[in-house]
Amino acid sequence: MEHTYQYAWIIPFLPLPVTMSIGFGLLLVPTATKNIRRMWAFVSILLLSMVMGFSANLAIQQINGSFIYQYLCSWTINNDFSLEFGYLIDPLTSIMSLLISTVGIMVLMYSDNYMSHDQGYLRFFAYMSFFNTSMLGLVTSSNLIQIHIFWELVGMCSYLLIGFWFTRPIAASACQKAFVINRVGDFGLLLGILGFYWITGSLEFRDLFEIVNNLIHNNEVNFRFVILCTCLLFLGAVAKSAQFPLHVWLPDAMEGPTPISALIHAATMVAAGIFLVARLLPLFIAIPYIMNLISLIGIITLILGATLALAQGDIKRSLAYSTVSQLGYIMLAPGIGSYRAALFHLITHAYSKALLFLGSGSIIHSMEPVVGYSPDKSQNMVLMGGLTKYVPVTRTTFLLGTLSLCGIPPLACFWSKDEILTDSWLYSPIFAIIAYFTTGLTAFYMFRVYLLTFDGYLRVHFQNYSSTKSSSFSSMSVSVWGREALKIDNPNLPFLILNSNNKVFLFSKGTYKIYNNVINRMRYFHTYFQNKYTYMYPHESENTVLFPLLVLVLFTSVVGLIGIPFDQGVVDFDILSKWLTTPFQNNSNYSVDWYAFFTNAIFSVSLSLFGLFIASIFYGSVYSSFQNLDLINFFVKMGPRRIILDQIKNIIYNWSYNGGYIDIFYTRVFTVSIRQLAKLITFFDRRIIDGITNTIGLSSFFIGEGIKYMGSGRISSYLFLYFSFVSIFLLIFLFYSY
């Protein structure tokens, strides 16, 4: 028993060798490393499976015995400053590491096929393994500095992976945006850590909680300062988990490869913020203000994400907004004090969303040969439709994921979401109403995505329609990996030319200049084609892609069970509660009122069904034509009041499509002001500070020239000076003598 805990430090470091050997291999012996590329994938999956076994073992021990193990060793020792590194195994850690390793294995398997034709295949696996290392390190860390270290490493991995296809300018700016916004969060986190270090003199969790609670209890500390510090800590969580003011990076992060979106930007990394809140909950609970703030931010994010997901045209962007909204749910849960529900929804959402993202990746892969290798086209739901015929397995899995996210009973998310909804009803009715309303919205937008993708018939021919409608840019078509790659294998060059008509698909109406600039992207194409396919219809992906999907379907279906109360002998209790007994002892006598549960469940399920129904009216196959894409077009048929409605719907549609104008606002306010400041300071630096120096230099030059002129060696000027001074001297002498 004990020795498993002793060796638990190995968990984060298991995937690390892959990263290091791939990195050094690529730098030093690139050819040899590339020749055995499939081997690396196998090794990384193997190592991650070992992690999974380890964490499963730990989880079982936590369920049975549930005690907390901590090990520390010193990192730096100074006279009055010492940092300790160590690891902490508690229920939270075991849940998170199990989650990360299972989703990670699925995603690695999937990406072996998904990325197999990419030139950056090895780089991808190196980044992925490093991400797994740092994420596992984050969840096992035992003090705040360690959390901060891995927190930033995770952010860096996210940066590298969003900018994975670095030849796309839009990916380049997206990854920079993600990093900078995450850095804002790190700024808060670091300041919060420093603040608490100053208050308590400790960084280790349990000491910290104890000391802070004592201090607050005895009123020995400036309460406002504590609130400030907790707010700053929470800022870190806000940025990482894409909560309201700082959520803008997540939709842009979809520029990365799809497996990344599934692993990092849906399942694990964005859960790091929640993890931090959950970890620090004993601290936050002592301060009611911060709990209110957490729940407020959660509810804002919840509704905002859901509304913004309504009108996205890109399949991954709409899934990203749905992630934002679901993260709002998860953040709301600790804010209203239900720690258990937060973790439960975190788990179920991670599996469902990973399933959905991997499904969307499969769809994208099957669409790519048909419409072209630009994310504007292959991810565009306008061009999809009717894929049920072509990709049946993906469709089934995607449908199950959608239903799970909507909260339809037997599937996982139903149980967890329902728990959050019930708890929010106890906390505040207004929050509960918003949360319930959002379940309807969730059902609506998720089903919209599903219907647009799989229902009706294939709308590839709308490509030309949409292109003619929009303004055209002249852009050249270049492969992701540049010209050389294009020259090497271009058996499909006619096809490339076919797609490279100089038109760019564009939704915006021309009033949003800034957004236009974002859209104004060059289109890039993969050069690697699957020659065996015909390009008329999409095809189902290969088995290595489908297998992780099916496994995730299994998870999505059964993972809800861990939260469902079983009759186990005398007392009711479920695995999750048993798992989590340690942090909150009062949870152990958690019992379920089945009647209340059913009423709540019926209410939320009926809301979801209502949402599904509306979505199927709007986007269902009855009206399956391009016009149904916009909400506007539905109201065109409504009759006399249509102009007002039209305008309202137009506004809502544009608002939702443009991400609530928050991006534009940030661009206009922060980016522009920082640029102005930089310009001003550069001007100051160059003209004034440097100017003074240059003026001194120049003036000394002129003075020197003047003196040179004076001392030029002409006897007449010497004589003139001599006699003038003699005469002055004589004059003075004369004055004084008289």
Next chain:
Amino acid sequence: MTSYFPWLTIIVVFPIFAASSIFFLPHKGNKVFRWYTICICLMELLLTTYVFCYHFQLDDQLIQLEEDFKCINIFDFHWRLGIDGLSIGPILLTGFITTLATLAAWPVTRNSRLFYLLMLVMYSGQIGLFSSRDLLLFFIMWELELIPVYLLLSMWGGKKRLYSATKFILYTAGGSVFLLIGVLGMGLYGSNESTLDFERLANQSYPMALEIILYFGFLIAYAVKSPIIPLHTWLPDTHGEAHYSTCMLLAGILLKMGAYGLIRINMELLPHAHSIFSPWLVIVGTMQIIYAASTSFGQRNLKKRIACSSVSHMGFLIIGIGSITDTGLNGAILQILSHGFIGAALFFLSGTSCDRIRLVYLDEMGGISLPMPKIFTMFSSFSMASLALPGMSGFVAELVVFFGIITSPKYLLMPKILITFVMAIGMILTPIYLLSMSRQMFYGYKLFNVPNSFFVDSGPRELFVSICIFLPVIGIGIYPDYVFSLSVDKIEGILSNYFHR
């Protein structure tokens, strides 16, 4: 245990001696000079390491390997050398960076004999500065440093090299005037007998006004070198024009001389004035972080942008010195080493890539990651190191400085919060300019209109240089205790002056 063998004198004199004998080499092309110089540098580095391994006790905070020869009788000028925990780090850094810089300077073919001669003279000057125990010797070494840099700049620089070189020499010589005033004032103050020995000077006390004046004089000299705003404008110009191996030396070592002097003379010899001036130092350092970061956005020139970023990083150093705490000072010393590595590597990589694409302006570049993936990898790694990513040395240094400032007993609550806050804003600004720099250089795709544009990725030599710098960066980041152990006792000794008052 005193070893009577004059190790330090040999270490200091060996490069300059070897440099003067470079003229006796047969003139058979550049290869001879290259190999000769690299061998000399390596031998020097190995010699230094050997001496430090076997003749230096880490746990002793006193001066070791001390040497003392009287040079001028009437003036009490001694050739007095000695090292302690504070100077051992910079000396090793000097050896390391100079060796790599000579390796990086292989493409220099124009008058390479003189070039390598100057590099070796610089080597001597720097080691002499870090190991001198005499005030006048310190000043002489300080001046000895300037001439090679001036010549290197004015002969192997870019287009505006004469302007930059003149600016550099005027700025630094102007600073040296104040340094000389300080040295003489300090040396001649004692009524009975003039002394220039550090140890005796450390115990000397001055009238308050004189101490402040002396402090100020020294501060100006170091502020030019370090640089501290507003005396920093020579730095972007100089770095923008110099050859990249010169830049490596400038950024890696020369800037650290100012910081070293600030600790060695201002903190150790003038403690009272330092405790008066330290709040101002902290304020200036905080402003410098933000100010230099914002100027960095406005720079179009790649090297100038990196130069501004190094000015910004020097801010942390100044704050560390200004927060008179054990932790903060340790952080400052770690920052000296860390920025020495990172700055040198960034200049090296930017210089090599600029030479390849023959462009220096960021907005003209783009998409060079495809032809040069190795440079891209290394450059990204070092930008990450420079923006203080955990696991690399910059993070540890900055974190320790942060801890130093918050644990400092000298400052009150509100100023501390304010200073920490502003420093942390610098943490947000740094990635913006570094990442946008690497985005503009590497990301995206660009069809180069140049016919036969064929860029070679970095060869084994360049890769070796960058990996050599990368390893200590990672090493310090993962286990900083080793570097701390070099200097921690000495710092305790210095700081004990402040608490005995």
